[in-house]
Amino acid sequence: MRRELVAAAVRLFRTRGYEETTVDDIAAAAGVGRRTFFRYFPSKEDAISPDHEVALARIDEVLTTAHPTEPTASLVVRAGETVFDLYAEDPGLSVERFRLTHEVPALRDRESARVDHYRRLFTRRLRERFAGEPDGDLRAAVIGAAVVAAHNLALRGWLAGGGRPDDVEHHRERFRKVIDLLPREPGTPDVTERLEAAVARLERHA
Amino acid sequence: MRRELVAAAVRLFRTRGYEETTVDDIAAAAGVGRRTFFRYFPSKEDAISPDHEVALARIDEVLTTAHPTEPTASLVVRAGETVFDLYAEDPGLSVERFRLTHEVPALRDRESARVDHYRRLFTRRLRERFAGEPDGDLRAAVIGAAVVAAHNLALRGWLAGGGRPDDVEHHRERFRKVIDLLPREPGTPDVTERLEAAVARLERHA
Numbered sequence: 534m535r536r537e538l539v540a541a542a543v544r545l546f547r548t549r550g551y552e553e554t555t556v557d558d559i560a561a562a563a564g565v566g567r568r569t570f571f572r573y574f575p576s577k578e579d580a581i582s583p584d585h586e587v588a589l590a591r592i593d594e595v596l597t598t599a600h601p602t603e604p605t606a607s608l609v610v611r612a613g614e615t616v617f618d619l620y621a622e623d624p625g626l627s628v629e630r631f632r633l634t635h636e637v638p639a640l641r642d643r644e645s646a647r648v649d650h651y652r653r654l655f656t657r658r659l660r661e662r663f664a665g666e667p668d669g670d671l672r673a674a675v676i677g678a679a680v681v682a683a684h685n686l687a688l689r690g691w692l693a694g695g696g697r698p699d700d701v702e703h704h705r706e707r708f709r710k711v712i713d714l715l716p717r718e719p720g721t722p723d724v725t726e727r728l729e730a731a732v733a734r735l736e737r738h739a
Numbered sequence: 740m741r742r743e744l745v746a747a748a749v750r751l752f753r754t755r756g757y758e759e760t761t762v763d764d765i766a767a768a769a770g771v772g773r774r775t776f777f778r779y780f781p782s783k784e785d786a787i788s789p790d791h792e793v794a795l796a797r798i799d800e801v802l803t804t805a806h807p808t809e810p811t812a813s814l815v816v817r818a819g820e821t822v823f824d825l826y827a828e829d830p831g832l833s834v835e836r837f838r839l840t841h842e843v844p845a846l847r848d849r850e851s852a853r854v855d856h857y858r859r860l861f862t863r864r865l866r867e868r869f870a871g872e873p874d875g876d877l878r879a880a881v882i883g884a885a886v887v888a889a890h891n892l893a894l895r896g897w898l899a900g901g902g903r904p905d906d907v908e909h910h911r912e913r914f915r916k917v918i919d920l921l922p923r924e925p926g927t928p929d930v931t932e933r934l935e936a937a938v939a940r941l942e943r944h945a
Contacts, residue, residue: 645855646848656888668916671889675920678888682862682880710874714881716920725933732937736944 535573537563542580543629551637556580578643581630584619585647589654591615596658605662606712609655609676613684616651617705620688624696631692652681666719676715683711741779743769748786749835757843762786784849787836790825791853795860797821802864811868812918815861815882819890822857823911826894830902837898858887872925882921889917 541562545554556577560570574580595612620627634640656677663669687708691700747768751760762783766776780786801818826833840846862883869875893914897906 642848642852646851649851649855652884652888668913671892671913671916672920674888674892675885675917678858678884679881682858682884683877686877686880707877710877711881714878714922728934729937732934732941736941 534563534565534569538565538570538573538580539626542577543626543633546581546633546637547629551633551640578640581626581633581640582643582647585650588616588619589650591619592651592654593658596655596662601662604718605659605676606715606718609659609680609715610709610712612655613680613708614705616684617688617701617708620692620696621698621701624698628692628696631689631696648681648685651684652677655680672716672719679715680711683714684708740769740771740775744771744776744779744786745832748783749832749839752787752839752843753835757839757846784845787832787839787846788849788853791856794822794825795856797825798857798860799864802861802868807868810924811865811882812921812924815865815886815921816915816918818861819886819914820911822890823894823907823914826898826902827904827907830904834898834902837895837902854887854891857890858883861886878922878925885921886917889920890914 538559542554542559545558545562549558554577556570557567559577559580560567563570570580579585592612592615595615596608599608599611634644654677656673659673659676660670663673666672687704690707691704694700694704744765748760748765751764751768755764760783762776763773765783765786766773769776776786785791798818798821801821802814805814805817840850860883862879865879865882866876869879872878893910896913897910900906900910
């Protein structure tokens with residue numbers, strides 16, 4: 534039923550216009566009453582974004598079940614990719630939603646708020662992970678914001694290009710590049726520093 | 740007049756409650772009519788945040804007038820600090836606004852939207868700065884999001900602690916630490932180049 538309601542909402546928003554469509558219209562088009570609609574969605578705006586809670590739950594599961602030794606960059610990219618997967622499961626709906634979000638101010642505001650939920654979830658979990666580390670809060674805030682921004686850029690790139698299944702991997706790869714732009718794990722001297730130190734030891738012996 | 744209206748709005752929101760206060764109440768308390776109020780603010784929500792456009796303009800000025808050789812990290816921190824200055828000019832109002840933003844859902848949503856304006860402005864200007872560089876869009880998105888997240892964390896830390904003038908410098912310093920967490924400037928010597936230099940030093944000693 535959820536699926537039927539989403540399909541009806543997308544069809545009506547597109548043909549009749551978002552503002553002109555009521556919850557009653559969507560319910561009727563799906564062959565049910567408005568009470569049934571409200572069992573699935575709290576409001577009209579939610580009828581085309583049914584996956585937000587699922588997306589947050591998937592991210593949270595990855596972040597809370599990760600092994601403590603997994604590098605943070607790999608962890609946050611894994612978590613972000615679950616959202617990519619979710620959008621890629623139904624490219625037609627994802628593209629339609631993307632278009633409507635750009636055209637309808639009410640949906641755009643909703644979308645901004647949603648993106649901020651992701652950012653706050655990442656930041657909160659990372660703060661727990663970095664608890665006790667110097668400037669752990671700051672690192673959590675920076676990484677949380679950075680990973681969500683990179684994810685959105687890549688996902689929107691895919692959707693703006695029509696959401697073609699053949700293109701998913703290219704844009705997913707683009708998202709993964711954020712790994713190189715995230716702050717270095719504290720406590721792990723980077724490759725360069727370690728090698729420079731090795732050469733310096735060698736120099737002392739030369 | 741703007742200042743009087745802001746003072747009246749803060750006083751009424753605090754004593755009577757945000758929802759219970761009307762634009763007419765604010766105007767009357769400042770000794771003017773509602774038409775005068777609307778000459779200064781588009782809505783009730785804006786009455787306690789009159790500086791948003793000023794803040795965006797200051798950020799934009801720093802970003803658009805910067806010398807091309809200034810390191811990006813120093814540039815974005817300079818731009819972010821102009822907003823810190825703005826809040827520090829009137830700590831009492833800033834703290835009051837911060838408290839109300841936490842208590843009133845309508846103001847909280849407004850605040851999220853505002854923060855997103857900052858992020859988008861940084862990202863847009865950085866994208867121009869990085870035009871033609873590989874993954875310039877991604878770097879712009881990551882740095883824009885990171886700097887705004889760090890700024891908010893530091894600013895909110897200061898306001899949550901009461902917005903004391905003596906503490907400003909400490910929280911400003913906290914914001915500046917974001918410099919160490921931003922991606923490396925492309926074109927700065929990479930791993931290979933640094934190792935080549937180290938090995939060259941070794942060769943000279945061999």
